[in-house]
Amino acid sequence: SQQGEEDPQALSIQEGENATMNCSYKTSINNLQWYRQNSGRGLVHLILIRSNEREKHSGRLRVTLDTSKKSSSLLITASRAADTASYFCATDSQGGSEKLVFGKGMKLTVNP
Amino acid sequence: DGGITQSPKYLFRKEGQNVTLSCEQNLNHDAMYWYRQDPGQGLRLIYYSQIVNDFQKGDIAEGYSVSREKKESFPLTVTSAQKNPTAFYLCASSPQARPQHFGDGTRLSIL
Numbered sequence: 001s002q003q004g005e006e007d008p009q010a011l012s013i014q015e016g017e018n019a020t021m022n023c024s025y026k027t028s029i030n031n032l033q034w035y036r037q038n039s040g041r042g043l044v045h046l047i048l049i050r051s052n053e054r055e056k057h058s059g060r061l062r063v064t065l066d067t068s069k070k071s072s073s074l075l076i077t078a079s080r081a082a083d084t085a086s087y088f089c090a091t092d093s094q095g096g097s098e099k100l101v102f103g104k105g106m107k108l109t110v111n112p
Numbered sequence: 113d114g115g116i117t118q119s120p121k122y123l124f125r126k127e128g129q130n131v132t133l134s135c136e137q138n139l140n141h142d143a144m145y146w147y148r149q150d151p152g153q154g155l156r157l158i159y160y161s162q163i164v165n166d167f168q169k170g171d172i173a174e175g176y177s178v179s180r181e182k183k184e185s186f187p188l189t190v191t192s193a194q195k196n197p198t199a200f201y202l203c204a205s206s207p208q209a210r211p212q213h214f215g216d217g218t219r220l221s222i223l
Contacts (some may be wrong), residue, residue: 035212041216042116042216043202098206098208099145099170102155103152104152105153
C-alpha cells in the first residue's frame, strides 16, 4: 500500500527558480523522509523530519510538516540543472517496524 | 568506502527459470530491504529483514523468496511463480530507526 502521494507528479522549471513538492499521507507517523532518485540509480536520502517538528532545513532544502493535515512539503531553493531527478516522500507508521511506505514520486526537471 | 552493492546491474530471465539478485552491504546495518519499482511508480516492499536469520513479507512477496544467513547479505530470488518479474529491483539497508541507504539496483527483464 502506498501512503504518500506527491503533488505535482511532474514539474519543469528554469535554473535559479524554486521548486516546491507536496506530499500527503493517510495514517499517523513517527517521521517523514524525502529521497531523491537520479535516472536508473538508487535512492539517496535527503532529509528526515520527525512528527514533533514543523520545519527543517538542510542547505538549499526546506521541509515542512503539518501533522494535522497529514502533509509535507519540500522546497528546493535556487535550483540547479543537477537537481533534475525524481523525488519521493516516505513515511513510517507509529508503533510499526522499520518499514517505510513510499509515494509514487515527482519528476523535477530543471532547465539550464 | 562503505556502501551497498547490488549485482548484476542487468539480468535476463527465461520462462520457468528462477534467478537470484545479490545485495551486499558493509555498513554494519541490522535491517535490509528489497523493493520493486515499476516505470513511473514508487517503491513497493517485497521483503525485509531486521536481524540475521529472520525476515518478513512486505506488500508484494508472492513469487519471491529471500534468505538472511549473514548480516552483510540479503539475496532475493525471483521464482518462476512471479509472472510479471520485469522491473527495477532496489536493495536498501539501515541502522535501527535511521534513514535507508540504497544500492544502484538490478534491472530484470524477460527473454
